[in-house]
Amino acid sequence: MGVNYLINQPQPDDVLTPEVQEEFGLLMSLSLDNLLDGTEAQRFQTYLARYPTLADQWRSWQLLDRHFTLTPAAEPVAGFVQRFETRLAQKSSRSVFWRNLLVVALIVGVWGTMLFGGAALLAYVMLYQGNWLGEFVHTAAYCSATVTNWLTTAGNTLSALVTTRQAISFFIGYLIAAGALLFFWVRFLRNTTQEVEWA
Numbered sequence: 001m002g003v004n005y006l007i008n009q010p011q012p013d014d015v016l017t018p019e020v021q022e023e024f025g026l027l028m029s030l031s032l033d034n035l036l037d038g039t040e041a042q043r044f045q046t047y048l049a050r051y052p053t054l055a056d057q058w059r060s061w062q063l064l065d066r067h068f069t070l071t072p073a074a075e076p077v078a079g080f081v082q083r084f085e086t087r088l089a090q091k092s093s094r095s096v097f098w099r100n101l102l103v104v105a106l107i108v109g110v111w112g113t114m115l116f117g118g119a120a121l122l123a124y125v126m127l128y129q130g131n132w133l134g135e136f137v138h139t140a141a142y143c144s145a146t147v148t149n150w151l152t153t154a155g156n157t158l159s160a161l162v163t164t165r166q167a168i169s170f171f172i173g174y175l176i177a178a179g180a181l182l183f184f185w186v187r188f189l190r191n192t193t194q195e196v197e198w199a
Contacts, residue, residue, distance in 0.1 A: 016051060023047075024054050032065050 027044040030036050036044060048055045125133050161167045 016053065020047070020051075021054075024051075024057075028058055028061055032061065 024044075024047050027036065027040055027047070030040065031044055048058060
């Protein structure tokens with residue numbers, strides 16, 4: 001009787017421990033949802049009677065819960081989601097359009113600058129460097145003719161070499177030697193790997 005009397009009497013707040021506060025918070029949440037069983041309800045009432053601070057906290061939570069319960073749930077107006085999705089799609093398509101327009105403008109600007117620069121350089125060379133341009137064209141034609149003659153000569157020489165008996169014999173001998181070397185190399189590798197596996 002004396003022990004129960006001490007438990008149910010209000011105690012100073014400095015007796016509160018973090019464990020008691022944590023358990024009370026859990027019990028308070030369950031009580032607001034009407035989920036307390038008999039033992040938990042009795043323990044919750046003991047905490048309320050014993051700790052005035054917890055009782056004040058419980059009253060605040062009850063007021064807050066009542067306020068949330070009485071506040072009507074805000075619902076979006078009819079067609080809000082559809083209008084929002086339409087606006088989002090329009091904004092997305094606009095941003096894609098402007099981005100593509102910017103890319104096209106950038107490409108046109110680069111190409112225009114290159115064409116203008118090339119035309120300006122060509123005009124400068126034609127107007128002020130006519131002698132140099134003539135010499136350049138003459139040198140390019142001479143180099144082209146020289147390269148063409150050299151390639152023709154090299155092709156004729158190679159064709160003449162390939163059609164001689166000595167070149168054909170040399171080519172056949174080279175193929176036989178390469179085939180023999182490859183055959184012996186493969187045998188050597190096979191024998192070496194077999195010796196390693198047996199070891």
